[in-house]
Amino acid sequence: MKRTTCPLDCFDSCSVILGEDGRLKGDKNHPITQGYLCHHLNNFHKIKRIEKPIYQGKEIELDEALEVLRNKIEITEPSKIIYYKGSGNLGSMQSVPRLFFDKYGATLTKGGLCEEAGIYGIEEGRGAALALSPNVVKDSEVVIVWGRNISITNSHMLPALKGKKLIVIDPRVTDIAKKADLHVQIKPRADIYLAMFLSRLAYMEQMEDAEFIENRCENFDYFLDEINGIPIVEFIDKSGVDLKTIGNILSMIEGKKVSILVGIGVQKYTHGHSVLRAIDSFAALLGLFGKDGCGVGFIDDSGYGFGKPFSSNSKKRVPMPTVDFGDFDISFIQGGNPMTQLPCTQKVKEGLEKSKFVVYFGLFENETSKMADLIIPAKTFLEKEDLKLSYGHEYIGFMPKLIDSDIGISEYGLCAYLMREFKFAEISSEKEYVDEVLGDNCMKKDGLLVSKFLENSPYSEKFYTEDEKFIFFDEYDDDFDEEEGDFYLLAVKQNRSLNSQFYTDDFLRVPPSLGFKDGEIIKLGYRKYECSYEVRVDESLRSDCLALYSGGKKSNMLTPSLVSEEGDGAVYQELKVNIIK
Ligand SMILES: Nc1nc2c(c(=O)[nH]1)N[C@H]1C(S)=C(S)[C@@H](COP(=O)(O)OP(=O)(O)OC[C@H]3O[C@@H](n4cnc5c(=O)[nH]c(N)nc54)[C@H](O)[C@@H]3O)O[C@H]1N2
Ligand SMILES: Nc1nc2c(c(=O)[nH]1)N[C@H]1C(S)=C(S)[C@@H](COP(=O)(O)OP(=O)(O)OC[C@H]3O[C@@H](n4cnc5c(=O)[nH]c(N)nc54)[C@H](O)[C@@H]3O)O[C@H]1N2
Ligand code: SF4
Numbered sequence: 164m165k166r167t168t169c170p171l172d173c174f175d176s177c178s179v180i181l182g183e184d185g186r187l188k189g190d191k192n193h194p195i196t197q198g199y200l201c202h203h204l205n206n207f208h209k210i211k212r213i214e215k216p217i218y219q220g221k222e223i224e225l226d227e228a229l230e231v232l233r234n235k236i237e238i239t240e241p242s243k244i245i246y247y248k249g250s251g252n253l254g255s256m257q258s259v260p261r262l263f264f265d266k267y268g269a270t271l272t273k274g275g276l277c278e279e280a281g282i283y284g285i286e287e288g289r290g291a292a293l294a295l296s297p298n299v300v301k302d303s304e305v306v307i308v309w310g311r312n313i314s315i316t317n318s319h320m321l322p323a324l325k326g327k328k329l330i331v332i333d334p335r336v337t338d339i340a341k342k343a344d345l346h347v348q349i350k351p352r353a354d355i356y357l358a359m360f361l362s363r364l365a366y367m368e369q370m371e372d373a374e375f376i377e378n379r380c381e382n383f384d385y386f387l388d389e390i391n392g393i394p395i396v397e398f399i400d401k402s403g404v405d406l407k408t409i410g411n412i413l414s415m416i417e418g419k420k421v422s423i424l425v426g427i428g429v430q431k432y433t434h435g436h437s438v439l440r441a442i443d444s445f446a447a448l449l450g451l452f453g454k455d456g457c458g459v460g461f462i463d464d465s466g467y468g469f470g471k472p473f474s475s476n477s478k479k480r481v482p483m484p485t486v487d488f489g490d491f492d493i494s495f496i497q498g499g500n501p502m503t504q505l506p507c508t509q510k511v512k513e514g515l516e517k518s519k520f521v522v523y524f525g526l527f528e529n530e531t532s533k534m535a536d537l538i539i540p541a542k543t544f545l546e547k548e549d550l551k552l553s554y555g556h557e558y559i560g561f562m563p564k565l566i567d568s569d570i571g572i573s574e575y576g577l578c579a580y581l582m583r584e585f586k587f588a589e590i591s592s593e594k595e596y597v598d599e600v601l602g603d604n605c606m607k608k609d610g611l612l613v614s615k616f617l618e619n620s621p622y623s624e625k626f627y628t629e630d631e632k633f634i635f636f637d638e639y640d641d642d643f644d645e646e647e648g649d650f651y652l653l654a655v656k657q658n659r660s661l662n663s664q665f666y667t668d669d670f671l672r673v674p675p676s677l678g679f680k681d682g683e684i685i686k687l688g689y690r691k692y693e694c695s696y697e698v699r700v701d702e703s704l705r706s707d708c709l710a711l712y713s714g715g716k717k718s719n720m721l722t723p724s725l726v727s728e729e730g731d732g733a734v735y736q737e738l739k740v741n742i743i744k
């Protein structure tokens with residue numbers, strides 16, 4: 164049987180069987196995959212890929228394309244080259260070209276477009292962000308789904324939620340919110356206040372786990388000072404949640420095994436790190452770490468404990484969310500689509516137009532490949548050696564090469580070519596790199612390899628901070644101007660696309676209360692930018708929220724070019740927009 168792992172940026176890292184007919188099926192024997200895949204891989208065989216390299220609009224052979232790239236690099240000042248890697252394929256080997264670009268002295272990126280702000284906050288408190296697997300969640304009594312659209316983005320978690328009391332905190336009525344025992348349709352960016360408000364009242368109700376706090380935590384008194392320093396009326400005002408709802412949440416979780424599944428929704432803001440820190444602090448007050456059926460999960464650090472053969476110490480880095488391609492003579496873009504995915508599309512477009520030579524190295528044509536001088540086709544995950552570590556569970560996903568193909572080049576192949584051409588030391592074999600990533604961090608569980616750090620409930624023995632204790636949070640900044648516009652603009656995922664891969668749409672979702680009809684065109688404005696959208700009425704939205712799906716051509720036309728205060732993360736929701744017409 165030909166077995167591999169889904170390469171896509173997703174919590175579930177499904178175990179995949181390649182059939183004789185070229186179709187992909189879910190592995191029935193994998194404890195998380197349980198025999199089913201989602202829309203993306205079920206339809207993977209139908210997708211049209213780039214087959215030939217293209218240089219200045221004309222098809223050329225692969226060896227010619229590589230030579231063009233080599234010659235351009237040779238005449239370019241190293242720091243005027245940027246290596247930009249997206250998350251189209253999350254295999255560990257996808258980062259191997261960084262070895263070349265780092266050695267050559269090119270500029271690299273830091274931070275990213277996804278979970279970086281939140282992870283920063285988690286690491287401040289816990290030292291490491293370990294995944295909370297469905298295997299832990301299935302032993303919970305109550306699950307809080309906090310800004311994560313489980314049914315769409317993390318569907319293999321659903322079996323673990325069966326029979327549990329469910330609390331959902333999301334500004335939209337998502338599918339999982341419809342099934343919840345309690346749905347808090349929270350005002351966007353209010354989660355930090357909700358987390359502190361819950362902590363304040365839980366402490367008043369003497370729900371804290373005093374033994375856990377005493378033995379395993381630091382800084383609790385400062386946390387108490389912080390939450391006690393804010394009047395209850397201010398909490399009600401800032402969180403938009405009333406006392407009765409807080410009481411309901413607390414009575415549902417009191418004395419219960421509780422898991423909290425947080426998504427990126429809560430942290431697409433400049434203060435994103437503090438939001439995760441506040442949610443973690445609420446969980447720590449209740450003693451929810453290191454116990455069966457308890458914990459807080461996020462888009463966690465899949466690489467924790469594993470080897471990092473492609474990491475770099477280079478100081479020549481620019482924050483990924485605000486990268487200005489116009490500063491570079493060569494923009495080498497791999498596995499991403501910054502034209503739709505980076506904040507502030509207009510800035511990205513101007514940058515790519517100004518950059519002297521744009522290389523796009525990817526599987527599919529997209530808005531970024533259209534801007535490229537040179538397009539190099541990649542191999543698919545079925546055609547190269549790789550390894551997938553998961554940000555949502557403990558299982559290690561092997562990705563052996565299953566198919567031979569004449570199309571494209573792998574990331575390893577491209578890196579090996581450049582290393583050779585520039586007379587750098589030979590690179591190791593693919594197998595050696597895979598072994599280096601695995602290191603001694605794997606062990607067997609139920610016949611499958613898992614990360615050592617996730618053998619038991621995460622943090623059951625220690626936290627990964629210097630003193631091995633959880634550190635409560637005690638300060639935050641939030642100077643967002645709520646009055647600047649009328650509507651929050653939510654940036655959310657949809658089921659038929661994986662960010663900009665597969666089927667995307669450009670519609671603006673609007674709440675019924677605005678009285679628009681499907682198909683109407685309206686214009687939104689934010690500061691100096693304006694953009695027109697076709698409307699789709701969406702009953703899941705609050706009356707003060709609009710929404711755009713990730714991957715759409717216009718989803719970042721208004722997003723400001725900013726990074727989070729910590730973690731160099733993108734902040735897609737740091738704006739309020741107006742309807743101009
Ligand atoms: N089908 C599919 N699956 C995917 C992806 C995809 O594009 N399509 N993308 C993958 C990637 S890259 C990632 S990072 C993950 C992300 O997975 P999720 O975190 O589940 O994704 P989002 O849709 O960005 O956000 C989740 C929810 O946050 C809510 N939200 C927005 N603002 C706020 C807020 O201020 N507070 C609260 N409490 N909630 C808020 C939104 O309404 C949304 O329902 O999904 C991965 N899985
Ligand atoms: N408005 C808005 N913007 C967002 C988000 C949002 O929710 N709303 N979400 C943000 C988040 S969480 C993320 S993670 C980013 C994702 O944004 P990106 O990292 O740009 O990812 P994708 O849009 O999925 O682009 C993936 C590209 O990778 C290429 N690819 C796929 N497999 C391979 C491979 O094996 N090798 C190579 N070389 N290329 C390959 C495909 O051609 C595809 O076009 O977007 C961010 N941007
Ligand atoms: S995208 Fe996620 S749910 Fe879909 S097949 Fe891949 S890992 Fe599984």
Ligand SMILES: [Mo]
Pocket residue numbers: 172276277278
């Ligand atoms: Mo992401």
